[in-house]
Amino acid sequence: MDQTLSVAPPSRRVLGRRRSAGARRGARAVRAAVAAGVLLVLGMWWVSxxxxxxxxxxxxxxxxxxxxxxxxxxxxxxxxxxxxxxxxxxxxxxxxxxxxxxxxxxxxxxxxxxxxxxxxxxxxxxxxxxxxxxxxxxxxxxxxxxxxxxxxxxxxxxxxxxxxxxxxxxxxxxxxxxxxxxxxxxxxxxxxxxxxxxxxxxxxxxxxxxxxxxxxxxxxxxxxxRFILPTLDAWRGRMRVVSVVPESEGVNSVWLTGPHIERLGVQAGNFLLFRFFSRGHLGTAHPYSVSAVPANGYLRITVGAIGDHSSRLPLLRPGSLVFAEGPFGRFTADRASRPRILLIAGGAGIGPIRALAEELVRRGGRPVVLYRARSAQRLALLGELQSLPGVQVIPLVGRRSELGYDPLDAEPLRRLIPDLHDWEAFICGPEGMGERAEASLRALRMPKRFIHREELSMS
CATH class of the missing domain: 1.20.120 (Four Helix Bundle (Hemerythrin (Met), subunit A))
Known part of the structure; x- marks a missing residue:
């Protein structure tokens, strides 16, 4: 942690642009529509x-x-x-x-x-x-x-x-x-x-x-x-489980295949709502991010065992039918607008970060990945990340009680990358980790508009 990271910036032309002015106008239009609706209700109340x-x-x-x-x-x-x-x-x-x-x-x-x-x-x-x-x-x-x-x-x-x-x-x-x-x-x-x-x-x-x-x-x-069209789309794009692969302690990957899987339009960083037609899964649809975008008829999600549904994923049998709805989310490379990109991952957040790192490399970027884990046994997909050309991976391993500090606090991050205010960050992991990382980046003068955090929820 005492050494300073040296990173060669990629060409700006290969990175995506931020949200367009048209999208910002759209957000203002939605707010205006809601405000107009409230005014209409006030008018209905007033006239009667x-x-x-x-x-x-x-x-x-x-x-x-x-x-x-x-x-x-x-x-x-x-x-x-x-x-x-x-x-x-x-x-x-x-x-x-x-x-x-x-x-x-x-x-x-x-x-x-x-x-x-x-x-x-x-x-x-x-x-x-x-x-x-x-x-x-x-x-x-x-x-x-x-x-x-x-x-x-x-x-x-x-x-x-x-x-x-x-x-x-x-x-x-x-x-x-x-x-x-x-x-x-x-x-x-x-x-x-x-x-x-x-x-x-x-x-x-x-x-x-x-x-x-x-x-x-x-x-x-x-x-x-929310019901009719998604159900029809899910049936047309139905998939099946190929295999479930243990990646690390408490983290598993599920490989899926389907005849139209590459037509889903999934980007690195997107998530989908998956409903597995298997015991213990049929009653609910869960949001999971992709860790490998569709290619050659296959798609992969990498999931941490943090609840009843995710803990039962290793019990899925090959051939199990899967309905997927989506893709959703804007945690994508299109949002990157600065030449130097920092990716911060923790837990099962390594899935979308891994896919995002690969996409940024494809666009000519050279992202740096900070991979936070409590132990080396929890570093899922580490080998894949390290094998990606142009990606620098820095594991931050150990419990805070053992280390005596949090590697994602502002001072450790400043020692590692002194000029973070000129970077852009994508964060995906447990909520507490994400909040700590974002607070540290803000303390190091990284503008909020250049800090992106994943949202894996529909409500």
Whole structure:
């Protein structure tokens, strides 16, 4: 670590360009469309609100409850549409940012749903002079479709809470996946009470038409681009397992083949949703990055055993049918815009990093790979990386408790590569490792726009 790395920069002409101005305009267009939708909902509320909507504290609370419910319901549709794989959204923004927006909206939606219930209960409490619990029961009994709405709301809150970091860390992917599928059931259960009990829909037929069109449009988008078309594409591009190869302690590669595998358009750094038709795998589809792009009819993924699904991959039998949906992700060489590229890998993150290193070499680059592992036995694909011409691989092996420091802290990185502020970085690995590496690079004055981290999630 005391020696300084010397790297010959590649030619700029062979590296990809950053996201185009057109893509940035697309992201702004999506934001503008969401903002316009919120304004439309505010307008729907305003044109149908009674003149005395804030005449008393009870009226004001009730009006706020109705407004928060309408805006929250609209943003729920937005959340669903962001990850419905609508082509225009993905082309304009990119899946990674859509997933980030989907998550960011989650807290706002939960707040609005809770505010909707509390404002209505407290408004009724002031108007009827009933205790809060009595007023809550009265609302359930007085308005149509409220019991189904209550069940749907509780289910939705459960889904939202399951995404909180502390809770999510304790749930298996399978449990989290099936919990999130109940979101569609929650939306269905809460929709009827909006039309039958919502004052702004009962009294205004135009609002009803607009609201029904919003929900029908959202449902159509989900059915079309998240279920029907992906299923047809997966069937046409179906693959089969060739073999499962142990790469290191806890890391395995799965080789796949299929008649149309090279037509998938997979790039180095992409991930796909894989559904293996085998015991223990059929119930869920998991995102895995490719470690070798399609070539000669074969594709490879390299997976760390970090959950129930990934731990069962060694049990796959050759010939098992596989449906793959994708490719997804923007962790690709096209994003590189600087001549000197640093690739930082940890755990199963070595898969996409290995593919990315090969692609950068093909484009004339000379990337440097920092490979973080707790022990030498966990350095999967190390030999492959070292054999790639033009790639410099630096294993950073050892536990922090043993080393007395973290090799990805700012000072060790500065000693290794003094001019990191002039580099561009791609990071893939465990979340904690990725956050530490990014923080260190920022501390060494690498601009955030030149730091890319992999996102292996659909929601």
């Amino acid at each position: 609100v009674p003149s005395g909507f804030a005449a008393t504290p009870a009226d004001a609370l009730t009006s706020l409850g109705e407004l928060s419910g309408m805006v929250g319901a609209f943003l729920i549709c937005v959340q669903v549409l962001l990850i419905a794989r609508v082509p225009w959204f993905e082309t304009a923004v990119g899946l990674d940012k859509l997933v980030s927006w989907h998550r960011s909206l989650g807290a706002s939606v939960l707040f609005l749903v809770v505010a909707h219930v509390l404002f209505l209960v407290f408004g009724g409490e002031l108007a009827d002079r009933n205790p809060a619990w009595t007023e809550f029961v009265s609302i359930l009994q007085s308005y149509p479709d409220m019991l189904t709405a209550l069940v749907g709301t509780l289910a939705f809150l459960g889904v939202g809470l399951s995404s909180a970091r502390l809770i999510r860390a304790r749930l298996s992917y399978e449990v989290w996946y099936w919990l999130h599928l109940t979101t569609y059931v929650s939306i269905y259960l809460t929709f009827s009470h909006q039309l039958s009990g919502g004052a702004h829909f009962v009294s205004d037929p135009w609002n009803r038409v607009i609201w029904i069109a919003l929900y029908l449009g959202t449902a159509s988008a989900v059915l079309t681009w």
